[in-house]
Amino acid sequence: MRNKLLVLTLLFALTPFLRAQNTYVQPAFLKAGDKVAIIAPSYAVNDTSTVKKAVKLLKSWGLTVELGENGGAMHPEYIPKKGDKRRGYHYGGPLAARVSELKWALADDSIKAIFCVRGGYGTVQMMDYIPLSMFSDHPKWIVGFSDITTLLAGETMAGVMSIHGDMCSTFNTTTGNTKSTEELRRLLFGKMPDYRVASSKWNVEGHAEGTLIGGNFITFVSLLESEYDVTKLDGTILFIEEVTESMHAVERLFHLLKNHGRLPHFKGIIFGSFHKCGVELLDHESIEEMLWEFVKPLGIPVCFGFPAGHGPINMPLVMGSHVSLDVTSSGSHISF
Numbered sequence: 001m002r003n004k005l006l007v008l009t010l011l012f013a014l015t016p017f018l019r020a021q022n023t024y025v026q027p028a029f030l031k032a033g034d035k036v037a038i039i040a041p042s043y044a045v046n047d048t049s050t051v052k053k054a055v056k057l058l059k060s061w062g063l064t065v066e067l068g069e070n071g072g073a074m075h076p077e078y079i080p081k082k083g084d085k086r087r088g089y090h091y092g093g094p095l096a097a098r099v100s101e102l103k104w105a106l107a108d109d110s111i112k113a114i115f116c117v118r119g120g121y122g123t124v125q126m127m128d129y130i131p132l133s134m135f136s137d138h139p140k141w142i143v144g145f146s147d148i149t150t151l152l153a154g155e156t157m158a159g160v161m162s163i164h165g166d167m168c169s170t171f172n173t174t175t176g177n178t179k180s181t182e183e184l185r186r187l188l189f190g191k192m193p194d195y196r197v198a199s200s201k202w203n204v205e206g207h208a209e210g211t212l213i214g215g216n217f218i219t220f221v222s223l224l225e226s227e228y229d230v231t232k233l234d235g236t237i238l239f240i241e242e243v244t245e246s247m248h249a250v251e252r253l254f255h256l257l258k259n260h261g262r263l264p265h266f267k268g269i270i271f272g273s274f275h276k277c278g279v280e281l282l283d284h285e286s287i288e289e290m291l292w293e294f295v296k297p298l299g300i301p302v303c304f305g306f307p308a309g310h311g312p313i314n315m316p317l318v319m320g321s322h323v324s325l326d327v328t329s330s331g332s333h334i335s336f
Contacts, residue, residue: 024211024320025139026161027113029190032062034112037105038071038168040092042147043120045169051117054168058115061185068101069093071117091122098122099129102151106130106138113188118169119146124219126150127228132158141188143167145314146243149215153228156213156320163187164215164239164308165316176313184316193316197306197332202292205327206301208268212323212336214239216309221253224260231262237323241272241309247282247290250274254294268301268325270334273311301325303332 030036036058038051045051055065070092092098105114127150135158142151142162155162165184172178187193213230214220217240223229230236242250257263271291278287288304295302303325307313318336326333 024156024159024161024322025136026321027139027141030061030063030112030141030188033064034062035064035066035110036113036115037066037068037108037111038115038117039068039098039101039105040070040117041098041102041126041151042092042116042122043118044070044090044092045117046090050169054115054117054171057171057181061189066111068105070097070101092117095122095125099126102126102130103134106134106140109138111140113141113143116142116144116148116151116167118167119144119148119216121147123147123150124222127154127223127226130154132227134158135160143184143188145241145308146216146310147219149219150223150228152215152319153213153220153223153230156211156230156233157228159320161318161320163316164319166314170314174312176307176311180307180314180316187316187318192318192321192336193334194336195306195315195332195334197303197334199329199331200288200304202288202302202304203327203332204292204296204300204302205329206268207327208237208301208325209322210235210237210267212237212239212317212319212321214270215241215319217242217250217253218245221256224256231257231260231265234265236266237268237270237325238266239270239272239306239308239317239319241274242277243273243275243310245274245277247278247280247284247287250277250287251290251294263298266298266300268303268327269295269298270303270306270325270332272306273309275310301327303327303334306332306334 135155139160144167152162213236284290324335
């Protein structure tokens with residue numbers, strides 16, 4: 001027993017090193033007839049039309065769609081009743097129901113991919129109930145962004161690739177998202193993306209290769225020092241996007257990474273959209289300037305303006321995949 005505990009302890013300690021060596025499983029690409037699941041691990045949508053449209057779209061791709069207990073609509077216990085004084089958003093269901101739904105979608109090996117209804121908040125509540133072994137024992141694509149960053153981080157730390165991309169709530173919602181949703185379809189069916197991004201005056205030129213990690217900034221920083229903490233991995237390319245956060249809040253997140261000794265781990269940085277962020281500006285002309293002042297001393301390539309996140313376009317990214325980043329005076333090239 002003592003030897004077994006010693007082995008387990010060593011494996012846990014070596015996990016960041018092993019992950020940095022590209023020991024990541026790529027889930028099987030989808031094919032016509034495959035079954036996929038829709039779940040609601042964070043906030044719910046307040047009507048059924050969003051999910052109905054998503055089901056119609058996924059079926060048009062040739063997929064069979066199964067709804068989780070909370071995936072079809074708001075959980076019965078969470079439907080506002082007359083006189084309900086709660087305001088704003090509601091979870092897809094009680095914590096136990098959301099955990100159960102995710103476990104079902106992961107454990108059923110006939111399900112080849114998991115699509116989340118929307119983000120918001122709630123996945124951080126599930127971490128204590130979803131061990132990393134659930135992701136590694138049943139490798140499959142998890143698709144989403146925003147608060148779903150937690151689940152993508154869990155997949156990364158379990159050694160499984162995942163997709164930062166459109167969810168049911170953003171499928172084909174605008175002209176921009178029609179483009180990104182179609183790129184998501186191409187990726188899921190076997191075409192790895194290759195992106196060229198227009199030049200930005202804030203770019204930092206250079207070349208880097210590493211494992212892609214990250215997502216919504218405030219979400220993955222909240223995972224620091226947990227077993228879901230992707231920033232502890234070395235040799236990585238960090239992707240960051242954010243929405244409606246103040247400039248000082250975004251800067252505070254960078255200081256958290258700095259104070260935890262994480263900045264030397266990153267070989268390059270890709271900045272996505274910072275939608276409606278930094279409106280107070282402080283001592284900077286823009287949030288891009290503030291970000292540039294923070295990352296320029298790192299001496300690593302930095303791409304600004306990648307079209308992903310909460311903005312009008314959300315091009316898919318393969319988290320946990322080896323990625324090559326080239327930033328030159330003419331623009332950036334990101335290849336998987």
